[in-house]
Amino acid sequence: MTTKLMGEPVRRREDLRLITGRGRYTDDIGHGALAAAFVRSPYAHARITGIDVDGALDVEGVVAIYTYEDLAGPMAEPLPVLIPHPQLTAPRTGFPLARDVVQHVGEAVVMVVATDRYVAEDVCDRIVVSYEELPVVVGVDASRAAVHAVHADVPDNVAARHHQETGDVEAALAASPRTLSFTQYIERSACMPMEGKGVHAVWDADDSSLRVHTSTQASTSVRAAIAAKLQLSLEKVEVVAPDVGGGFGVKIVHPWPEELLVPMAAIALGQPVHWAEDRREHFISSAHEREQRQEITVGYDDEGRVTALDVRAWHDNGAYTPYGIIVPIVTATQLVGPYAVPVYRVRIDSVYTNTVIVTPYRGAGRPQGCYAMERTMDRIAQDLGLDRAEVRRRNLIGKDQFPYDHHLTFQDGRPVIYDSGDYEGLLDKLVALVGWDRAEERRAEAASRGKQLGIGMAMYVEGTGPGPYEGGHVQVLGSGKVLVSTGLTSQGQGHETAFAQIVAHELGVPIEDVEVTTGDTRRFGYAVGTFASRAAVMSGNAIALAARGVRAKALRIAAEILEADVEDLEIDEGVVQVKGTPGTAIPLRTVAVLSNPLRYAFDEAARQATQFAGPGDDSKPPVAVGDAPGLEHVDYYSPIRSTFASGAHAAVVEIDPTTWEIDVVDYAVVHDCGTIVNPMIVEGQVHGGVAQGVGGALYERMAYDSDGQLQNASFMDFLMPYASEVPDVVIDHQETPSPLNPLGLKGAGEAGVIPGTACIASAIEDAIGLRIAAMPISPTELYDLVRSPDAERVPAAIPGVPA
Amino acid sequence: MKPAPFGYADPTSLDEALSVLESEGESAKVMAGGQSLLPLLSMRLASPTTLVDINRVPGLDAVVVGDDGVRVGALVRHVGLLHHAGAAAVQPLLARATANVAHPAIRNRGTTVGSIAHADPSGEMTSVLALTGGSVTVATPAGSSAVDWADFFIGPLETSVHGPAVVIDAFFPALPARTGTAFEEISRRKGDYAVCGAGVTVTLDHDSRVTSARASYISVGLVPEVHDLTEAVVGQSADTADWAAAGALARTLVDPDGDLHASADYRRLLVGVLTERTLARAAQEAQNR
């Protein structure tokens, strides 16, 4: 029997090339290509009054300089609004190169192409752009105040008013035995993959075809966008996402201006053109996320059960809305988490500011929603003097309540109906894993060392694997090699391994024979992209269905050859055999050869399939009606709606009351992503997510000044955690398979980051006894808080002691 | 993020280095380890016309330990001081401070003298030079001369050295008898520039009573300063001295700025905390020296 592969920690098949320096990232491709660099706006809001390139023309090595004036046809129009929504009433997008007004520092104004990047930057230095400065809007509160407008034709700065409600919240609040209200903020961070973006474009003039390598999470859609914008026929454009050095969301946005401009230049110049985004460019011209102001009112009864929830929030979407209002929708709909909320209303205004665009960063609005809901749970507990775990328990959706309909509309336009889960199970495991009930002992022990200890928890439900679809192609070659492809891309999630496990399992072949390709439009043209923890759910299931199709065909062909009944056949280790009769067998590779009737014996194996090779049935055509040559199958998975993963995190912090340094001493995770394909990979995703959660809670913040200048656009000042800042993480799993898809999978990619801010805020609040109303928080801010006369004391709850 | 064009010279003698600097004029820049300079070049925040790389100049890579102190050549890497037992015996602050400089790969390349010449108030070695009462040797076409630390640092990233000149070494005087030291930093991430750091010395008399307590801070103020905190603890026993009082005094003496990572008030708080902690440790050490 084939070695069990599903659910096993199979070592990654991508690793060998990556640990020996043989990976192929975008910037590794095309030595000797011309290099692009950009003149970017130094102002957050300004009108361009002139562009003088005269001083740049005599730089040795300059090849071309492009401004808005050089853009033609669709390139001269605004970039697409990728995800339109009826509530996005004032969408605005920029141009590939700024036309007349720049809306944030870093917006591209001029593209330079030169013999290499050094020279290209020299040329940029010599180009003089004159600006007339305009008033700058930074931060949600300034945007709300609307003293100045980001876009002149959007005077209130509101791009969208997102609104959902499940009943009459005002009446429900009025009828609630208790209510409380509070306001809180969450700040900006960013995906910050170690590899910035990059584009490499080669134009074949003889063939009028374009090949683009780009560090993207959505190669098929980049391809379509390039074809549309550059007015090329789709089949003349190939887009490949090679090895991608991390994405976390920023590379799902497309087409980035550079993804259009670099191919445009390659076509115009008839030479390969290359652009590798540098770190400063990434800070000021790629995307950020997270900033919101949240005003929350909750009604609840004397037992702490929520009766009504009303959330009013403002979401900073930056200067433009190319990705629509996905982030605020996700916040709005995922906020309710694992809890039954009888009446819920959420109103989020998505507002413009003169800052870098805000688009999904791992979690994509969920960390904000979790922060709102989980801090609400903490406040109810504090108000009633109840244990925070107990209040959560009283509000959880019960195990017997699935499918559970929240009567909300999710980011995919489909209802938020939780498919399966066991939230009480998560909470029980978490309480045990972190030692919730021993918190008071630990607090006393820490106090004896002069430290203030606190513990916090947060739970979440994450809609994963949204549609519309993904596809998979599985083909068995005559060599026995099994080729697998899917259109979505990989940025480190180990798809080559996980998808190979699925195919090896479904088809009954050794995993060594399986070769997986992702994100290459030459291999698979239909795809959506890698986002929203959807790759395993969507492509995993599509590939499983494709493998099942191949298996069925292989069995059908083999049954004829072996003169056996299909029902009696099995495939094991790449051999089709009659169950219990090992001698009666045919290798899958031979089936593959025979599946393709041949005239020409181009190699030894092919001889078996040629027309005189053996007795045939001359009453039938070689390829039956409705059949196709080859042992291959394409299939698609298109879910009715998303599947909902869930989890619970707890953090224990120690605070030094002399320096206000915050140390996360324990971090516990209980995680449920349905059926697990590869637990090693899933744990890796959790570890990485937690590190980003801790970073977002304590270290990372995009610090804009009031002029819209990003003050910390470097790794020196934007504090992504090193190993020294990340706590050890203990993980427990729970597996509640999804009933929605063949493999029972739920997504795992983003989960680790979601509750970080909420549970660390809770732990700090527990440690110092003062209200935390803004995250992230650093020692200097904590020091300000403890000295502030306005700091609100937290009523003493009973941590660790169930009421 | 690529450096603007510059000319490059890598002289093989000090005279040659000085003559290139003289001929290339004010916008030529000396490079040793380059760990602070290269990022500035790549971000085009600095665009010298000529880089004079002194890495091939012989005789600048020695750590010379004498009874009177430690002389550190301009090409001695941080790592060279970190593990130098002889230097640590004469002036323990050198290794203690160096351990706080960035991460190993930076310490392998960056030089102690270079970081002093860079005159960054968030650099460790500038403060150590000040606290130990050290000096640098500045070579010019007219000859070499010692410049006392107090005359060397003019402002952030600014020294009194102008024109064709190479800082060829730094001299850190030996620790006096019955003197202990301590060094501690608080940074946001380990290896980052300090939010605040403190280096201190405590000198005791033969009855283990404090005769001197001095401190110099990192990332506090525009140039390194040495603060005499003796008055808060003078004559007190090393074991029971009121180090908190010295910390309180230190807070009144410093004038920190606020930035993204710390408010001025927070830095002042840390000055007090770190002063108290480090003085207590230094006093313990002093009793054993």
Place this chain on the structure above:
Amino acid sequence: MSVSTERTISVTVNGVPRETTVPVRRLLSDALRHDLELTGTHVGCEHGVCGACTVLVDGQPVRSCLVLAVQVDGKAVTTVEGLARDDGRGGEVLHPVQTAFRECHALQCGFCTPGFLMTMAAGLEARDQSTEITEDEVDEIVGGNLCRCTGYANIKKACRHAAGLMREEAQ
């Protein structure tokens, strides 16, 4: 003393003598990647913080974005491509740190990996193989490089594992 804008340099890269002509402002990271086409060395920040570009110069880990190519004239540079050894039969023997990264799932996107591998290889080779590695040593070896994918847990695990493999080899 002449001031040059371009230099021809001779460097032993991964044991092979190489000669290349570069503008003097060329960063070592770019010279390795684009002139010598050794793209295993990655560039993550170009200001010396992330460590992705770490290579060994005369055996010592340095950030190749903080060194000019002209500065390694006459020196030996080792990159990730030079970490595995030939097995003498047309194959290669992975360095223990490479083996450990693979076995411990210490990489995801792989972009920061070469920098970690070089730093760790040098750090572990320099230590006394007769002693068990301590957590402080692990923290020191792993602590200066950024990774955005793994949360470092498995990188630390790989460091311990590699140290064990190297101890076994030494015995």
